[in-house]
Amino acid sequence: MATLHQDPCKKNKTKTSHKICAAAMCNNRSENRPDLTYHKFPSDPETSRRWEILMRRGDQKFKSVENKYCCSEHFVPSDYRISLTGHRKDLKTGAIPSVFP
Numbered sequence: 001m002a003t004l005h006q007d008p009c010k011k012n013k014t015k016t017s018h019k020i021c022a023a024a025m026c027n028n029r030s031e032n033r034p035d036l037t038y039h040k041f042p043s044d045p046e047t048s049r050r051w052e053i054l055m056r057r058g059d060q061k062f063k064s065v066e067n068k069y070c071c072s073e074h075f076v077p078s079d080y081r082i083s084l085t086g087h088r089k090d091l092k093t094g095a096i097p098s099v100f101p
């Protein structure tokens with residue numbers, strides 16, 4: 001019989017607030033580099049595929065990862081749209097990561 005005990009850890013659902021940069025050679029994550037912006041992969045499959053290749057993550061396994069991010073270290077300032085407030089960092093449509101140290 002299954003126990004009806006509630007696991008107190010599961011109270012606040014599965015919070016996915018932490019973001020990890022998916023680039024193969026990058027260890028940045030929101031926990032250790034909260035100063036960076038983590039960009040979700042583009043919805044356009046072609047651009048998304050280019051990101052994967054550039055980040056050396058073109059493997060099959062990576063395709064099944066749901067929330068993929070690329071940190072702002074891989075983009076140059078010209079990849080960003082300048083917002084009116086200057087606070088938000090928005091990537092231009094079709095921008096691809098190009099900085100891989």
Ligand SMILES: [Zn+2]
Pocket residue numbers: 021022023026027028070071072073074
């Ligand atoms: Zn990164």
